Amino acid sequence: SSAGYDRHITIFSPEGRLYQVEYAFKAISNSGITTVGVRGQDSVVIVTQKKIPVYPSTVTHIFQLTPYVGCVMTGLIADARAQVTRARQEAADYRYKFGYEISTDMLAKRVANINQVYTQHAAMRPLGVSMILIGYDEERGPQLFKCDPAGYYVGYKATAAGAKQQESLNHLEKKLKKDPDLNFEDTVELAINTLSSVLAADFKATEIEVAIVTREDPKFRTLSVAEIETHLQRIVEKD
Amino acid sequence: MSDRYSFSLTTFSPSGKLVQIEYALNAVAQGVTSIGIKATNGIVIATEKKTASPLIDDSSLEKVANVCPNIGIVYSGMGPDFRVLLTKARKSAQKYKRIYNEYPPTGILVKEVASVMQEFTQSGGVRPFGVSLLIAGYDETGPALYQVDPSGSYWAWKASAIGKNMVNAKTFLEKRYNDDMEIEDAVHTSILTLKEGFEGQMTENSIEIGIIGGDATGFTEGKQQPLFRKLTPSEVKDYLANIA
Numbered sequence: 001s002s003a004g005y006d007r008h009i010t011i012f013s014p015e016g017r018l019y020q021v022e023y024a025f026k027a028i029s030n031s032g033i034t035t036v037g038v039r040g041q042d043s044v045v046i047v048t049q050k051k052i053p054v055y056p057s058t059v060t061h062i063f064q065l066t067p068y069v070g071c072v073m074t075g076l077i078a079d080a081r082a083q084v085t086r087a088r089q090e091a092a093d094y095r096y097k098f099g100y101e102i103s104t105d106m107l108a109k110r111v112a113n114i115n116q117v118y119t120q121h122a123a124m125r126p127l128g129v130s131m132i133l134i135g136y137d138e139e140r141g142p143q144l145f146k147c148d149p150a151g152y153y154v155g156y157k158a159t160a161a162g163a164k165q166q167e168s169l170n171h172l173e174k175k176l177k178k179d180p181d182l183n184f185e186d187t188v189e190l191a192i193n194t195l196s197s198v199l200a201a202d203f204k205a206t207e208i209e210v211a212i213v214t215r216e217d218p219k220f221r222t223l224s225v226a227e228i229e230t231h232l233q234r235i236v237e238k239d
Numbered sequence: 240m241s242d243r244y245s246f247s248l249t250t251f252s253p254s255g256k257l258v259q260i261e262y263a264l265n266a267v268a269q270g271v272t273s274i275g276i277k278a279t280n281g282i283v284i285a286t287e288k289k290t291a292s293p294l295i296d297d298s299s300l301e302k303v304a305n306v307c308p309n310i311g312i313v314y315s316g317m318g319p320d321f322r323v324l325l326t327k328a329r330k331s332a333q334k335y336k337r338i339y340n341e342y343p344p345t346g347i348l349v350k351e352v353a354s355v356m357q358e359f360t361q362s363g364g365v366r367p368f369g370v371s372l373l374i375a376g377y378d379e380t381g382p383a384l385y386q387v388d389p390s391g392s393y394w395a396w397k398a399s400a401i402g403k404n405m406v407n408a409k410t411f412l413e414k415r416y417n418d419d420m421e422i423e424d425a426v427h428t429s430i431l432t433l434k435e436g437f438e439g440q441m442t443e444n445s446i447e448i449g450i451i452g453g454d455a456t457g458f459t460e461g462k463q464q465p466l467f468r469k470l471t472p473s474e475v476k477d478y479l480a481n482i483a
Contacts, residue, residue, distance in 0.1 A: 011248050011366045012259055016266030018366075039296075105299065109322075116319035122244050122364040145299070151319030154290075155299030173293055 009122040020126055021119050024149035027128030028075040033061065034162040035072045036194045037132045038172070039144040040187030042215035044134040046072040047191040049199070050209050062211045062222055066091045068135050069104050070211055070220035074161040075129035083127055087111050104135030108145035108153045116151025126150075130161040134211070136218035160194070167198040184214055188231050189238075205229040244364025259367055260360055263389035266369035270315040272402035273302075274432050275373035276416070277384045278425040281452020281465060282375035284313040284384075285429045286402075287437060288447050303449040303469055307332035307342045308459050309377050311449045311467035315402030316370035316389075324368060328352050341460065345376030345383040349393050357391025371401040377451045377465035404436030411435055422453030426470075430478055443472040443479060 006013040010020045035048040052059040061077075063084045064070045069091065073080035090110045094102040102110075111131055118126045126149040133145045146161065147153040158176055160168030171194045182190065188210065196202060205228040213220050223231075249259040273286035286302050302321075303313045306328045314321040331351040335343040343351075352372065360367045367389040374385045386401060387393040398416045400408030411432050420428070426448060434441055448470040457466035470478075 005248075009248070012262035012266060012369070014258075014262055014265070016262050016264070016269055016369065112319065113322060113326075116323060119319065120323075120359070120365055120368075122248055122366070144296075150317075151322075155296035156294055157296055158294050169292060169294065176294065 010119050010126065011122065018119055018150075021150050024126040024128045028130050028149075028161060029163055029165065031075050031128075032163055033074060034160060034164040034168060034195060034198065035061065035074045035132060036158075036160045036168050036172070036191050037072065037134060037144050037146070037156065038158040038182070038187050038191040038194075039134075039142050039156065040182035040184060042142060043184040043187050044136070044142040044144050044213050045187045045191045046070075046132055046134055046211050047188075047195050048072050048074075048209050049195065050207055060209060060222075062209050064220050065107065065133070066095070066101055066135075067219055068101055068213070069107055069133060070135070070213070070222075071131050071133045072209075072211065073129050073131055076127070079127040080129045080131075083111065083129055083131060086114065087131070090114075103137050103140070104133050104143035104145055105137075105140070105155065107135075108133050108147055111147045112151050112153035115147060115149060119149070119151050132159060132161060134213055135220065136213040136215060138218075142213065142215070158190070164198040168194050171197055184212075185231075185234065188212070189235055192231065192235060203232065205232055246363050247361055248364060248366060249360045257360065257390070260390045263367040263369050264371075267316040267371045267389065267401065268403060268405070270317070270370070270402045272400060272404040272408055272433065272436050273313045273315045273373055274398075274400050274408060274412075274429045275313070275375055275384045275386070275396065276398040276412070276420070276425040276429050277375075277382050277396070278420045278422045278453070279418070280382070281377065281422040281425070281450060281455065282311075282382045282384050283422065283425045283429045283448065283450050284311055284373050284375045285426075285433055285446060285448040286313050286315070287433060288445050297444060301447075303447040305449070305467045305469075306348065306374070307336070308457070308466050309342050309451065309464070310345055310348055311375045311451055313373050313375075313447075313449065314370045315405075317368075320368045320370045321372075324352060324355065324370065324372065327355050328374075344378035344380070345374065345385065346378075346395075348376065349374050349385040349387060353387045353391045353393045355391075356387060356389060360390060373399060373401060375449070375451055375467070377467075382452050382465075400432065407435055408432050422450060422455075426450065426478055427482065430482055434482070441479065443475040446475060448475055448478075
């Protein structure tokens, strides 16, 4: 039972819930795309659908935040650009202040702390986006984090966001139940297969976007269509 | 560009209640249970680490945290709100140290954190924090355990529980607690108390325990003194084996 403005701004409802935050989550599932991230032994991979007819190169949900940390955004694309811009700013400030690049977990924490502020101050609404960050840390190895509108963030072995989030998570839980050691190819395969399986579709290389960081090459980069094609081919041949 | 509301969102209802604070307490009551127990020679604080999915890397989540070498903290309620208070508590401890060249006594630190929480029940355009805190510290007067609520009120406890199972846990603690408990017994009791409301299997990775005093000492600031630290998973495993 709502007692006034609790559905319009981020104040508590009688049950102790924040409706605006919950509605922000709904905006993410209504976005129409699903994104998946998987962390392997020495690499991290993020995959997302690419659903556009024209000017493909400008329509992307994958963004680079620093030379070594990148992200995939799910939800309202305008809010996504705002959060990416802010995250890039925070990372750059860190580099300037401290003299070394920010790590994935610290950047995730910074983004999450900013999201928390929006859940507590009525003047600003929570953003309708989920940010999945990946990076390769010298000391901690491959890292995968997700930040959501509630201001929550945590590290993952694998995660998903968007329309088919729950189905993807179920699929990933099953596949990672035995805690397998995934090499780079297996990691990419698991990520792509999860997306194929929950969307019941076989992708062409132009229909998905993939980005990676690996131990050999810790710089964040997106795969070209040709590289995606190679991975898809390998997956098909395996069957 | 005015990005602040100039009026408070937490206002009195006709019956004289501050309903936003009551709702915040409801949010805390939905959170996972946390326990704190004061012993003669130290304090234990503990909580369940309930992750929503086996895909989560639980080493990235820290619920029992240290504020400064002699003070530790745990929460029940909204994780993101806790992060804010933890940062403020840590900054406050460092500010105190800059002035007095020693870390704050527990009561002083608690007062600062509580005062922040109270501000958010009265300032313009903000909501109260959806967390209750258990703050454990060891200072010149000995061990002290405090609970702070979303309203900003705080009390010292001998033993307390917050979160989902707090009523049953407190009843359990009332029966089990005695003033002569030492820290080993207190750890043991806190695990038993958590077990009462625990859903699923309790393992060394699904609970977090922090202690100060007793064995938890260290050399810092030029002398050997009680230091807050978290139990390692293998230490927790040993305790769990003893209650089986």
